[in-house]
Amino acid sequence: MKALIISADKFEDTELLVPYYRLKEAAIDVEVASLSRGTIKGKHGYEVVVDKTLDDINPDDYEILVLPGGAAPALVRKEPKALDIARSFFARNKPVAAICHGPQILISAGLLKGRHATCYKSVVDELKEAGALYEDMDVVVDANLVTSRQPSDLPAFMRETMKQLKL
Amino acid sequence: MKALIISADKFEDTELLVPYYRLKEAAIDVEVASLSRGTIKGKHGYEVVVDKTLDDINPDDYEILVLPGGAAPALVRKEPKALDIARSFFARNKPVAAICHGPQILISAGLLKGRHATCYKSVVDELKEAGALYEDMDVVVDANLVTSRQPSDLPAFMRETMKQLKL
Numbered sequence: 001m002k003a004l005i006i007s008a009d010k011f012e013d014t015e016l017l018v019p020y021y022r023l024k025e026a027a028i029d030v031e032v033a034s035l036s037r038g039t040i041k042g043k044h045g046y047e048v049v050v051d052k053t054l055d056d057i058n059p060d061d062y063e064i065l066v067l068p069g070g071a072a073p074a075l076v077r078k079e080p081k082a083l084d085i086a087r088s089f090f091a092r093n094k095p096v097a098a099i100c101h102g103p104q105i106l107i108s109a110g111l112l113k114g115r116h117a118t119c120y121k122s123v124v125d126e127l128k129e130a131g132a133l134y135e136d137m138d139v140v141v142d143a144n145l146v147t148s149r150q151p152s153d154l155p156a157f158m159r160e161t162m163k164q165l166k167l
Numbered sequence: 168m169k170a171l172i173i174s175a176d177k178f179e180d181t182e183l184l185v186p187y188y189r190l191k192e193a194a195i196d197v198e199v200a201s202l203s204r205g206t207i208k209g210k211h212g213y214e215v216v217v218d219k220t221l222d223d224i225n226p227d228d229y230e231i232l233v234l235p236g237g238a239a240p241a242l243v244r245k246e247p248k249a250l251d252i253a254r255s256f257f258a259r260n261k262p263v264a265a266i267c268h269g270p271q272i273l274i275s276a277g278l279l280k281g282r283h284a285t286c287y288k289s290v291v292d293e294l295k296e297a298g299a300l301y302e303d304m305d306v307v308v309d310a311n312l313v314t315s316r317q318p319s320d321l322p323a324f325m326r327e328t329m330k331q332l333k334l
Contacts, residue, residue: 013211017181018188024322025189025329044180044211155191162192 001165002029004062006054006082006105012070013042014151015099019066020048022158026167033057035079043070054081059088064165069100069120069150076105083109090144095164097146099157103127106145116142118149168332169196171229173221173249173272179237180209181318182266186233187215189325193334200224202246210237221248226255231332236267236287236317244275253278257311262331264313266324270294273312283309285316 003023007016016032023030031051034040039047059065065086067073076082086109089096098106103119104126106112113131118140128134139148139156146164148157170190174183183199190197198218201207206214226232232253234240243249253276256263265273270286271293273279280298285307295301306315306323313331315324 013180014184014188014213018185021181021185021321021325022189022192025326044213046181046211154188158188159192 002031002062003064003066004057004059004085005030005032005066005068006034006076006085007032007040007048007068007070008034008072008075009040010071010075011040011042011048011068012072012100012151013044013046014154015068015070015102016042016048017046018154019068019097019158019161022162023064023066026162026165028165031062035075040072054079054085057081057085059085062089062094064095064097064161065089066161067096067098067102067105069102071101073101073104077108086111093144095144095146095161097157097161097164099148099153100150103132103147107132115145116140117145117147119147120149169198169229170231170233171224171226171252172197172199172233172235173201173243173252174199174207174215174235174237175201175239175242176207177238177242178207178209178215178235179239179267179318180211180213181321182235182237182269183209183215184213185321186235186264186325186328189329190231190233193329193332195230195332198229202242207239221246221252224248224252226252229261231262231264231328232256233328234263234265234269234272236269238268240268240271244272250276260311262311262313262328264324264328264331266315266320267317270299270314274299282312283307284312284314286314287316
């Protein structure tokens with residue numbers, strides 16, 4: 001089983017690294033995709049190797065998509081290929097787990113209309129404008145979609161994300 | 168079920184936060200103990216609230232002890248109460264999970280003689296001098312003792328740590 005994490009520079013370190021290590025703990029292959037090759041650097045200075053550029057991603061190769069937060073989603077949401085990847089996961093009803101600013105990518109992809117979701121407090125207004133049904137909870141699950149607000153929600157976020165994989 | 172993490176300033180952030188969130192994901196209460204109250208700050212800047220000072224800890228209240236790395240263990244190993252806590256876990260055969268520089272605390276407590284263990288590369292010499300049987304593996308399990316080398320070992324470290332809890 002393979003998981004895809006899409007992020008970029010200035011990711012919130014724990015929101016990328018905790019899912020990254022948690023999925024690997026469950027013997028899942030994890031690949032990180034970004035705008036360009038090399039490494040991406042988190043807000044707290046952790047560097048993560050980019051396995052593939054967005055252009056090299058075939059979403060059919062992955063069972064789950066994880067979208068960490070921080071300032072990275074502001075860059076990722078401008079990339080049409082990233083939005084197409086997210087749409088492919090939704091079209092096939094495959095799990096998508098987004099935390100903090102991560103849901104911004106799903107907003108730009110037009111995927112949240114009528115969906116129950118949560119996000120970081122500064123993202124709430126645009127989440128609602130996108131037609132999502134916002135809930136102020138540590139984790140919100142709506143079919144294939146798992147969303148959380150912030151790093152302190154990571155235990156609930158990972159609990160529900162792992163459930164989606166039916167390991 | 169309750170878990171105890173003992174650390175101090177300059178902890179390796181992921182080695183504290185990944186176990187912290189992973190144990191909470193499994194609905195385990197996690198308490199952080201340190202030399203004094205307030206917060207401790209990791210090498211990458213994450214701050215963690217200290218729930219109790221070492222002096223306030225009764226080891227019988229906890230099922231598992233986690234010792235993250237970084238520069239924190241150099242401080243913790245000087246605290247006789249921290250060494251007594253570790254000895255109590257070993258005496259009762261309760262799980263102790265130490266990563267990176269974390270095993271330094273167990274060296275100072277005199278707990279590694281004849282035990283299979285691993286640690287960060289700069290700690291290897293003193294681990295061997297303490298009588299441990301060093302193995303260069305991502306995780307080494309010897310009865311109640313789980314040890315790992317570095318952050319990239321966290322998936323194996325957490326897989327074996329969670330197994331110890333028989334959830």
